[in-house]
Amino acid sequence: MPPIKVAVLGECVADAFATGSASQGELTLRVLPGGSPANTAVALSRLGTPARFLGRISHDSFGAMFRAHLEDSGVDLSRCVTADEPSTLAVATLDESGQAVYSFHAEGAADWAWSTAELTSERLGHVSCLHTGSLALVRAPGAERVEELLGQAAARATVSIDPNVRAGLVDPAVYRERMPAWCALADIIKLSDDDLECINPGESLDRVCDTWHAAGARLVVVTRGSRGATVSVDGERATVSAPATEVVDTVGAGDSFTAGLLHRLHTSGLLGGRLDILGLDQARDAAAFAVRVAALTCSVAGANPPWARDLDG
Template identity: 80%
Template sequence: MPATHVAVLGECVADAFATADAARGELTLRVLPGGGPANTAVALSRLGTSTRFLGRISRDTFGALFRAHLDASGVDLTGCATADEPSTLAVATLDESGQAVYSFYAEGSADWGWSPAELTPERIGEVACLHTGSLALVRAPGSGHVEELLGRTAAHATISIDPNVRATLVDPAVYRERMPVWCALADIVKLSDDDLEQIHPGEPLEKVCDTWHTEGARLIVVTRGPQGAIISLDGERATVPAPATDVVDTVGAGDSFTAGLLHRLHSSGRLGGRLDDLDLDQAKDAASFAARVAAFTCSVAGANPPWARDLDEQVSRPGAQGRA
């Protein structure tokens, strides 16, 4: 694989969407492949970035679903480990705005069992960027080994982190405690405004960003749903609007945004180091593209990010400019 690929490390999750049949007294679950890091890897590959996924994928039925989904999207799976533990299951309920609320069944599952012997530089390969986040960063016993790998990889590649706070599984105080460590390792921190509020409740965005810059992160991007995103590059800030779209649901939108951001930075030659040549206009361009990718994902059911051709067709349609 070329030295310019992007690696994504983290979990696969079976996203189960429930449909109740009161007359028959039963509940039907429709299971789709998900998990924040896996969604990001799929979106990156579909956009045209050479992508390797590092995950501990179970031998169970869900694991087979994950492998087929990632492979069909062109993701390189040679960095994955096959695990005997079961897959993580998340049962999703959609509210009136299409926002998903999850109940996780994650104890003893495959995703968190990384060992030092499994997390080797050889598994990553010669990367331009290593992205990780979500539960892989905070679930024992693997989380500490993931941080160690980030530290080794930061010497020669861009590091990207998305905390993707899951407060029902992990106390937000854990994220608050680890953020200084992650910012010292990361060049890019992307998170939602909800994540920010969970980690630093009531604190102004500008204050939190400046603290994280001081701790080491150069580029911080905070997504705000229909209000777009705020970019902070070494304390210099700008706002990017969200394209207009008819929202079906928001499942996978944040992961698609991350993929769009990394894809645009990668295709413009910005990844591979400490982002030393990145300026605010270039960061805005990457975030604007990411917003288009996220908006497209919101326009379809589930975590089903666009292929590059979908975005091309979207722009070419009459009246479609600026929409997703």
């Protein structure tokens, strides 16, 4: 196996999609592997960037599904913990535009139970980049351990964070309170425009980006759905357009974008430090590639990101 370049830390989630008629007293759940960090690791590996997933994966039936999905995509699971706690379940409802709204069943789940002895620099290993985000950043008791590892990794690797706000499960005030600390730890902050509005309601993108740059983040990327994405490097900003896409659903699109962004930064030789030589043109190029990856994910059902061959041409 080639040297691991990106480690992704966080949760696996069983995404359950309801079919049938509730009015007739019966629903059928179609369960697919998901979870923002796991989706990102899968997408990275499929694009060709060697990826390691750091997670606590349950030994239940959902956990077996996660392992098979990650391994089939080439993700390194050698540093995962096999956990006694159950997997996290999310029941998704799709609106008319294919946007998913989730209800989470996450209490006492394996994903959040990291101990200090489990989550160490030794488990992380030598990587160019550590990416994390979503519920792993905010769910006790593991969230504190995650932040500690980010601080340790920052001395030798690029740190990337996607808050991926889950307002139905975690009060947005928690994200608002933690953002300065995350920006101090991270070189890359990536989030959606919906996340931005949840964390800093009513504030302009320019103002928020400048605040987060001042707190320490070198690169801020805001995805904007069909409008593409905005990149901000130390206050210089540019926007990239999204390709026209026939959307099946948007599940996993943001995670695929993150993977595309990190993959392009990796292949450009930019990961592995503080992004000191990153310029706006390079950030724009990485985001333009990332929106293509996200668009392909939107064109199929579920979090099923493309392989490198799907982007040829």
